[in-house]
Every structure is written in structure tokens, then in C-alpha cells.
């Protein structure tokens with residue numbers, strides 16, 4: 001049976017923005033972004049120098065790691081295979097971070113004072129390389145919303161900026177799913193309980209960086225139920241979309257169901273955003289799940 005199709009207009013919001021420093025010529029898109037749409041910037045390229053282009057090789061990543069990650073606040077760079085690459089890769093990721101910061105100031109200025117915990121990644125592997133070696137839970141080619149087992153978010157949002165930097169012309173292919181309220185109504189009845197004692201223990205023994213709240217337990221269960229449900233994966237509402245090289249896109253990845261199907265070479269910037277830093281907190285997964293649960297979840 002073919003996948004039920006969503007329209008591009010229902011999941012994407014396209015912008016003519018072509019600069020990392022200029023506001024959107026069509027005005028603010030913050031409301032559509034907060035409703036869970038992918039803000040698609042087909043003309044926003046991140047241009048690499050010849051020296052940076054030479055870094056685009058899978059051999060630069062530590063074979064034990066999926067990606068190269070950079071924390072611009074601590075300067076911590078992880079995932080490089082060869083120490084000799086450190087200055088060049090750190091330089092690229094620091095430059096990318098500065099561009100993303102300017103983009104937020106231009107496109108989403110209301111978030112500037114609230115975003116925290118920046119991390120960016122250089123993704124050199126083809127998406128398919130990781131699919132083969134992953135368990136279903138780590139398989140990001142299955143539709144999911146982001147929720148991390150070791151990093152409880154306590155309701156905070158995960159804002160991500162992606163840029164396809166493939167020099168050979170390959171698009172990044174995503175499947176994008178239905179809006180979060182619909183998704184939550186679909187999965188909420190199947191989500192299980194929460195044990196404060198287990199959450200406390202998991203934190204004490206170091207499984208989680210901090211205590212998992214009811215919200216974190218629900219989000220993690222929803223992530224797993226989505227990925228393990230073959231019928232939802234095949235027949236759930238979705239749209240397949242190609243992000244060509246030289247394009248960027250922004251979404252709240254804890255809200256927008258997504259699956260990475262194909263592509264290689266990408267830069268990605270993540271921030272956390274407190275719910276109270278949103279223009280419309282009622283669209284947050286926390287508030288949507290709280291309205292279904294009929295209680296506070298933190």
C-alpha cells in the first residue's frame with residue numbers, strides 16, 4: 001500500500017532567505033516553526049573554502065563515532081580520527097556556529113536570549129552506512145521525534161539547523177510526518193507508566209545526565225513506539241522530501257517527525273530552548289502532552 005501523503009505546504013514553510021545575516025524577506029516564520037513545520041531555506045548555502053572541502057572524507061571521523069561534534073562554549077571537539085585535523089575541523093565548526101548564531105539573530109531574534117547549550121556536528125558518513133549497523137532504536141531512517149535516553153530535556157525544545165554541503169550534488173532525503181498534536185493523539189494511549197524511583201536510580205548510577213521527568217519518559221517511549229511500529233512507518237502520514245546541496249532547513253526535532261533516508265555530508269547546529277522562550281508555548285510537546293495527560297509532567 002502506498003504511503004499516505006502529506007502535502008509540502010502542510011509540513012514545510014519555504015523562505016527566500018539567502019543570507020546568514022539578513023532577516024527573512026517575507027517576515028517572521030516563528031509561528032509556523034513552532035507549530036512544527038520545517039522552515040526550508042533552499043537558497044541558504046554554507047560555502048566551503050577549498051581547504052574545508054578537502055575535509056569532506058569519511059576517513060576524518062573516528063571509526064567508533066557517528067559524527068564529529070563541537071561544543072563552541074567549551075571548545076571541546078570529539079570524533080576526529082586524526083589529531084592533525086583538529087585545527088581545520090575546529091575552524092570549520094566554529095565558523096559554522098558563528099553563522100548559525102547570526103542566522104538566529106536575523107530570522108528568529110526572539111530566541112537569542114533563550115537558546116543555550118550549543119553543539120554542532122559535521123556529518124561525513126552516508127546516512128545508509130549507519131542504518132546497517134544500528135539497532136532499530138538508533139535507526140534514524142525510521143520516523144521519530146528526537147528524545148535522548150541519557151539526556152533528559154525537562155520539556156526544553158531541541159532546535160536544529162541543517163545544511164546540505166554535499167559537493168557531488170547529492171540531496172539529503174527526509175521523510176517528514178504529521179503534526180505533533182495528531183502524532184501525540186495517535187501514540188499517547190500506548191504509552192506506559194513512570195517510576196520516580198527508577199528515574200532517580202538511573203541518574204544516580206549515571207545512565208542519565210539528570211533525572212528523567214514524566215515528560216522525558218513519555219517522549220522516550222513515543223520515540224521507541226514510533227520506530228518499532230512497522231505499520232506506522234509504512235502507512236503513517238508522511239511526505240518524502242529532497243533537500244538539495246546548497247540548501248538549509250530548520251526545525252524543532254523533538255516535535256517534527258522525521259527520518260533521514262539518504263544523503264551524505266551535512267553541517268548541523270543544535271540548541272536547547274526553554275518552553276517559556278517560545279512565542280507560543282502551547283505548541284510545545286510538553287504542553288500538548290500535558291493537555292492529553294490532564295496533569296503537569298515536570
Ligand SMILES: [Fe+2]
Nearest residue numbers: 140145146253
Ligand atoms: Fe532525529
